Amino acid sequence: MELNEILSVIMFAVVCGVLLVGYPVAFSLAGTGLMFAGLGWFMGVFDFSLFGALPSRIFGNAMTNEILIAVPLFVFMGVMLERSKVAEELLESMGMLFGKLRGGLGISVTVVGTLLAASTGIVGATVVTMGLLSLPTLLKRGYSPSLACGTICASGTLGQIIPPSIVLVLLGDQISNAYIDAQRAIGNWSPDPVSVGDLFAGALLPGMSLVGMYITYQLIRAYMDPDSSPAIPTEEIAAEGLWRRILHALVPPIILIISVLGSILAGVATPTEAAAVGAVGSLMLAGLRLDEGHGRAMQLAALALVVMLVLANTMDLRVARNEIPTADMIGIIGAGISTLVLIYGMWIALYRVYTTKIEETGIPVLVAVMRSTMEISAMVFVILIGASVFSLV
Template sequence: MDGSIALLLFGAICALLLFGFPVALTLGGTALLFAAVGIITHTFDANLLAAIPARVFGIMTNETLIAVPLFVMMGVILEKSKIAEDLLVTMSKAFGRHPGGLGLSVVFVGMLLAASTGIVGATVVTMGLLSLPSMLKAKYSPSLAAGTICATGTLGQIIPPSIALVLLGDVMSNAYQRAQLNMGIFNTKTVSVGDLFIAAIGPGVLLVFAYAAYIFLRARINPEVAPAADIEPASVAEVLQSLLPPLVLIGIVLGSILVGAATPTEAAGVGAIGALILALLKQRIDKALLQDTLHQTLNVTAMVFLILVGATLFSLVFRGFGGEELIQSAFESLPGGAFGAVFVVMLVIFLLGFILDFIEITFVVVPIVGPILLMMGIDPIWLGIMIAINLQTSFLTPPFGFALFYLRGVAPSSLATGAIYRGVIPFIMIQLAVLALLWAWPPLATYLPSVVSP
């Protein structure tokens, strides 16, 4: 089988997604339709479909994926109980009286929100509602203000505990196991979500410093684009009162993973309970808020699992049509060997980020190319972090970057959409620079997991 039907399947799914059809139903429905036609034309082995029930059952019983609803619940509670809002307001008062200070406060708070919520939409919306008016009132450049908020909101994609890393970790683990089996290696070693969490710390912190350095330098070179704000300074007590609760929660969740006291799933449970306790202590939770939180958590979880089921069907049918062998053959013929193949994959993921969401890319592209790249000797942890940072740009790249949509939805009409697009370009360049640095120096991602055993 030459794999041409597999490529046609992939193209059909991308086209349908561009027309706005539901992701999960598009993945699963199109795959089954192609499989049915393949069975009729004797180009697809019907026996492969017998594996579907076992694969779906495996998804539903996957302990790693239990972390998804727990981390979502943790983030939603912190957002709806206004703990994140208090932190943002206080930090703006603490730094805003200096040139570039409001922008730096957004980056700092975004880092903390990323490490405590991991939900890009909630972070961008919260900062867009609270910080954007203050930044525009302080005569910040509209493009710089918009770009800072959008880019900082995407830190939840790379700074643990990140839902994106949980999903990517599960996909990479399956890819690693498949690569091992294809090479005739039978062992229990795998790539854990905890490995990716630890590996993401270095690149994540580097991104935060790079964002802050860019804003600081812009304010130093041209103070008019990021002037000091005329706001009341925050007292030390206010700063500590707002800063300590999320720091303690972050320390418990990430610390338990780093020292090996808990798995990411167990730490997610601790984080959800901890967020609930913080909300109770601040007397900002009631029955209605709790119901809303659980409803939103259920919606996100159902969406993720349904997409994963659809992606599993697509992956099965794609391989049944010989797509994996076709891609493996293409990769092996590329100049540059394994790293040439990685470069092509990174480029494809970056371009797909213009039109597809990170969940779609994670569940559709990574299961196809992951096993092949790992069979070529690529380090799975390094590859996982490279893909994670690359996927982060999908939230910023126009015209379909979700962070741009989130900010557009809460920004005043006076802020032009073009200004939002122009504002994110420097931050996309920063992300690509960090990606290039990680390419040139893999220990940035691989060193910590090699010395820390989660």
């Protein structure tokens, strides 16, 4: 084995060790890469001129790539849903639905974790949210601490594989470029690209299979060791209005998830366009959850959005024409009115999210969401830069 190959193996082992110690991923990748670049240069097996390709990778590939715009939009969507108490309402409703079963609370945590994974695409915030909301309840109900913590951690990490995962968005871009280069290297100059939508479709079944295995394990564990995951007594579950609460908590997030993922998988929208729809939808859903007197405005806005989609697919809404039939003119007017209603609903939602403050910190929800979005997005892109440095060594 040559010296450069030995250094490559050692570099990979070192970066794994540094990550296990707990250093940030971006600094671990970039720092290890630079350290071994210097070591390789000292031993005469590395040329620093290779780093000349770094600016083109950052500014040429990352900064001009429209797919990566989906990253902050998906992050905004997930953080907004978490900050607007959607997760809390889901946990309460699912707990009432499955609480009668042994292991039912754990199953409800897994189901909510799946829904959050399909709406956030990030892991850290999901685990923290699930831990704060569900861990005290699980322990209070007599759940085994190891089972409770394992359920939360396993459910929280589903965001890595269940679309729209931020990891899949980044991998989709890298895999697409690598696949095209590999096909051209073997003489295929018109290869079919691997899109982010393809990765989403491929990851959906493994992700749901993982959810099924989690739930199966909890049922088996509850059957074999009833004391580890007891059921909630029937008299403590409020049966009145249960299904109405479940539908109220479950239907809007599911519609949002189906709208985002369905548009990508069906090829109707690109990941960036679907992420923009998800960001707007999460804002309106948060406004509906936090609003005390203008819930009807959000409902009208949602109805206006449906009307706009129907009109766009059934009528010719082009204005730049010599003659416009009466039916199309009515459709254009209806689309204009629907647009105004949608803008009004978004304004009410934005105002409500901005004026509502988080009880623990006193910070407006919108401010907290924007801060978290900026922090997480910056972390993702810094990791991308660190990975670019690491890959050049």
